Amino acid sequence: MEKVSQPETxxxxxxxxxxxxxxxxxxxxxxxxxxETLKLSREIIRNSALSIRASHRSQFDQAKSHLTKSEHQLKTIIDICNENPEVYHSRFIQDAQKEYVEASLTLAFLTNSSMPELEMFSINPAAYLNGLAEAVGELRRYILDQLRKKVPLPYENLLVLMDDIYTLLASIDYPDAITNNLRRNTDIARSIMEKTRGDLTAASINQTLSSQTFIDQHHD
Incomplete structure (x- = not known):
């Protein structure tokens, strides 16, 4: 039997x-x-929140300015992670992407402009869809703000948009481990949509009753 040599210590x-x-x-x-990317991700989340706030105040130039800062930071993250993609797929980076998408969609919906492309800044589809789901909440906030101010808007069109978003989200049938809990955010979006539908229905009924009361008073 051949003797196997052992390596030295x-x-x-x-x-x-x-x-x-x-x-x-x-x-x-x-x-x-x-x-580095964690710091940038926090800045993206902060700028995205500022953009959403500016959009709801109709300060659209300011909202775009905050988004532009986020876009530069997203590009920087891509450059940093170029050699090590495992860092790029970290959850905190996807969270930052989600917040950017939500802010971008909010500005797009409130200004009746094009939605950001999914391919922009190599955004993960799960991050985009979760941002889309959370944008439904911003649409509700906008609708309620305008209702309180009694601003005439095509509210039905906004409700149709919410329904179209929900239909898209509900069609994504993959495990939560892949979609980052998209199913939960989809359920929340559906609940928000139904509450908004109820609010718009109630507002429409109140407006009809007020108009009828006004007519009756002047008729008498």
């Missing part, structure tokens, strides 16, 4: 030191990238 030690060195370089690089 010194050889193992050399190999372990090499593994340690390579691992240290790798993790140090990933950690640095993660810290």
């Amino acid at each position: 010194g050889q193992w030690k050399t190999q372990l030191e090499k593994i340690s060195s390579i691992s240290e370089i790798y993790f140090s690089k990933i950690h640095h990238m993660r810290e």
Whole structure:
């Protein structure tokens, strides 16, 4: 039987030191990238929130300005993660993408302009769809604000838009692990849509009754 030669202890030690060195370089690089992109992601979320607030105040130029800042930050994240895509697919980056999408859609819906393309800034489809789901809540907020101000708007068209969004979201039938809990946000969007439908129906009935009362008073 042929005798198997055993490596010397010194050889193992050399190999372990090499593994340690390579691992240290790798993790140090990933950690640095993660810290950079985490900071940028927080700034994106902040600018997106400011954009949504500006949109609801009809400060659309300011809303766009905040979005432009977020877009620059998204591009920077792509450049940083170019060599290590595993960092790019981190949950906190997808959360930042989702907030950017929500803010972009809010501005688009309130200004009757085109929706942002899914391919922009390599946005993950799950992040886009979850941002779309949360934009339904911003539509409700806008509708209620305008109803309180008694602003005449094509409310039915906005309700149809909410319904179209829900129909799209409900058609995505994949595990939550892939879609980042899209099913839950879809259920929330449906609830928001139904509440808004009820509010618009009640407002329409009240307007009809008020008009009838006005006519009756003047007829008498």
